[in-house]
Every structure is written in C-alpha cells, then in structure tokens.
Amino acid sequence: MQIDTRSHVPIYLQIADGIRAAVAAGLYGPNDPLPSLRSLALHVHVNPNTVQRAYDELEREGLIYAQRGKGLFVAEQGTASAQTHAQDGVRRALDEAVRAARAAGMSARRVREIFEATLDRISEPERDRP
Amino acid sequence: MQIDTRSHVPIYLQIADGIRAAVAAGLYGPNDPLPSLRSLALHVHVNPNTVQRAYDELEREGLIYAQRGKGLFVAEQGTASAQTHAQDGVRRALDEAVRAARAAGMSARRVREIFEATLDRISEPERDRP
Amino acid sequence: MQIDTRSHVPIYLQIADGIRAAVAAGLYGPNDPLPSLRSLALHVHVNPNTVQRAYDELEREGLIYAQRGKGLFVAEQGTASAQTHAQDGVRRALDEAVRAARAAGMSARRVREIFEATLDRISEPERDRP
Amino acid sequence: MQIDTRSHVPIYLQIADGIRAAVAAGLYGPNDPLPSLRSLALHVHVNPNTVQRAYDELEREGLIYAQRGKGLFVAEQGTASAQTHAQDGVRRALDEAVRAARAAGMSARRVREIFEATLDRISEPERDRP
C-alpha cells in the first residue's frame, strides 16, 4: 500500500481505501485476519493512531469486525461490500477527472487518448524506468 | 464554477482549478480581466480571503497578474500555461482512478466500460433535471 | 524616473523619492518649475492622483511650493533639504542591506566585494547588455 | 528576529527573510526543526496566520518542509538555497541603495564612505546602549 503524505486526502482514509481495495481484490477473504494495528503502522510509516482510525472507519462500514485480544477480520459480506464501495470510488474519481478535462475544453477524444495511455501504463507490470 | 465544501481538496484550490480551466478553455484570453476578488467571493459563497488565496496561487504560477486598484488579468502566456497545467491535472486524476481500480482487482475492460459511460454522460449537454 | 509597480514601496513614495533625487542632484534649482501633474503622470504611466500625493508629500516636507494656477516650484532651501533627505535614505538603505548580509552570515569582505561590483556597474554609463 | 511594523515590506516577508538568514547562517541545518508556528508567533508578537504565510513562502521556495502534527524542518538543500537567496537579496538591496545615491548626485567616493562606516558599525559586536 502506498501513502502519499502530500495528498489532500487524509492518511487514515488512504489506508482505509487500501484495505478496502485489498479485500475487494480478494487478497483477504471473509473471516481472514487483517494485519495488526502495529504491523501495518510500521509498514506504512504512520502513527498507530492513524491506522486505528482507518480500522474504525471500516468497522463502522461493516467491512471488518474486531475480536477482543485476537485482532481484526474480514466480515462475511466483506468482499461484496468492498467491491461495491471500490467501484463507487472509481466511478466518482473518473467522473471528477472527466469533468475537469471537459471544463478545460479538452475534447472527448483527447481525454480518451490519455485514459487509454494510462490504462496501458498501469496494467503493465511495474518496472524500473530509466 | 462549482465548489464542493465536503471535498478534501481545499476550497482555494478548487477555485484555482476552476479559473485555470476557464482560461484553458479560452473563456478568458490574455490580458482579459478576471472576476474581482469580491465578486467571485459572492458568486461562490466564500470569504474573499479564500478567493485571494486562489488568485495568489495562480499569480505565482504565472497564469495571471494583478494590478492594484485595477483588477486581475490573464497573463500573456496564460492560455498555454493553463492548458499544460490542466492537462497534467487530468492525467494525474486519471492515473489515480485507474490505479485504485486495478488495486481493487477491477479488469481493464471493466474500468474502460465505466470510463466510457462517464464520458458519454458528461459530454452530453447539461440539462435541468426534474 | 523608474517606477517599479511590483515593489512594496508605494508608488507615490517612489515618485517623491525620484523628484527629491532630481532636486538633490541639481536638475531642478530653487524656484525652478517642476513637471506638471499631468505630464509627470503620463510620463511614468500612473494615475494623476498618485502624482498628486507625491507632490503633497514634498510640499508638506517644505521641498517644493505650489502657486495656484501656475504650478509647482522648488523651494528656496530645496536643494539642501533634498540632499539631506536623500543622504539619510541612502544611509538607511545601506544599513538595511548590510544588516541583512551579516544576519545571513556573510563576511564583511564578501559584502564589500558585492558593494564594489555594484558601484562599478552603476557608475558606468548605462548601455545595452547582450 | 526583529520585525519593523512600520516598514513597507509585509511582516510575513520580513519573517521569511529572518528565517532564511538564520538558515543561511547555519543556525538551522538540514532536517533541523524550526520554531513552531505558534511559538514564533508569540516571539515576534504577531498572529500565527502571518507566520504561517511566511513559512508557506519558504516551503514553496523549497527551503523547508512541513510535517503535519510534527513541525517544520529545514530541507536537505535548504542551506545552499537560503544562501543563494540571501545573497541575491543583498545584491538587490545594495543595487537599489547605490542607484538611489547616484540619482541624487552623490559621488561614488561619498557612497563608499557611507558604506564603509555602515559596515564598521554593524560588524562590531552588538552591545546594549544606555
């Protein structure tokens, strides 16, 4: 998971999004244990409080549940819920991007070009670039 | 121009983006006067200081220039600068959206479907909804 | 006279300084007529009101006097007064510059180097530079 | 740091200059923490917003970076950047002072006299005056 400390999106939401995406993608199935607060905090170089807030968010959403002393787990309906949520997010992000492009007078064709280039670039496996 | 007070993007940046888009789209050409601080503040229901900050941003960017007591104007190179900037923004937004989609396990095909639907929807002329 | 609209020093003070310097340098002697409000305003591309404020300033200072319907003239003691004032200004400006240099840890020697280079450059007649 | 509320230079720029000088002089090295917004505001008897604006300026300049909830720090390249910037400032100030002196008809020799006196005065260690 990547955290962008300079983004305007609060870090705890970036973390929640990352978890949600991982669940949506099936990396964690129903009743699978999620990374512990501390381990995730270390991994993304963030204060545990911040991770706590992200997990709070997801628990309130019903995507995960906590078991005292054991940890956090994906809820029964977690996968479907995460997929819906993630898809809404993507839809909203694309909507915003296209809206901005059109406001700046960009042609639909030009936006599509950029989109396809982006899709190609990101669908390829990551590799170092010169 | 639309302001979303619930967005994580600060209002002053939303305003700056709006102006930048308008300049990129050619609504304001080089040396054209821009809306005054106070009039724009009234229009978007925001404090003049917030608009000021947006204009500061654009002035630093070289997109506009201020004349004390006269007003704000599009810079000579404003159109080109705005177009470059706006296109970078769209590219970044699309990148982020696609990245999120892929992280959530969405297929390239599915992302493209959503994108095309969005493009269609937004390219249609705006109309009042009942 | 040169006006820097981007300076923090108000334009009317820049104009007053310019007139004061011209009087100190002897370009205008006692009882000589000064440029009219309008002609000076045209010359420096500034609103006549602004020039008016500059002249007000100088009149209050006793450097010039107005004759209804005739124009503005250098006062009897104008030259000496202007010279004193100008010298004070230079002293203050140098003081500020040196203070800033020392605060930034620059050696006295280094400051002197820059000063001498500046003096050389400005004492030469102006010419186009490649 | 000294603030001159009667100067035409905005307070936030005076503060930015002060910090820049301190960094240029090596009082704060790369990654050193700078005074917090609020503490500096108290120290110079100014509103925290004004200090914030000064720090914004320096952050944009690449001299410092902010960490939310942690504080403000000197950037890796901060020292060099500050020195360049400070030297440019001194050069500009000297240029302006000399230009004013010459416009007022002062001889190069006279300007040098004043300069050397200033340098002597300021290079002496500060002492309390009765």
Add this chain to the structure above:
DNA sequence: GTGGTCTAGACCACA
C-alpha cells in the same frame, strides 16, 4: 470600486 495585509478566533487532521 480594486487588490494586499493583518488579526482574532474557529475547526480539522495528525502525533
């Protein structure tokens, strides 16, 4: 009327 600076005080995100 215009833009530019400053204050006082509020709320948020984060450690």
Add this chain to the structure above:
DNA sequence: GTGGTCTAGACCACG
C-alpha cells in the same frame, strides 16, 4: 501539542 484551512472584519494603497 503540531501544521492547514476558513471566516469575519479591519485598514491600507491605488484608480
């Protein structure tokens, strides 16, 4: 505690 954003309202310089 930290930095970041916003508001309300003031005063200045300029046209």
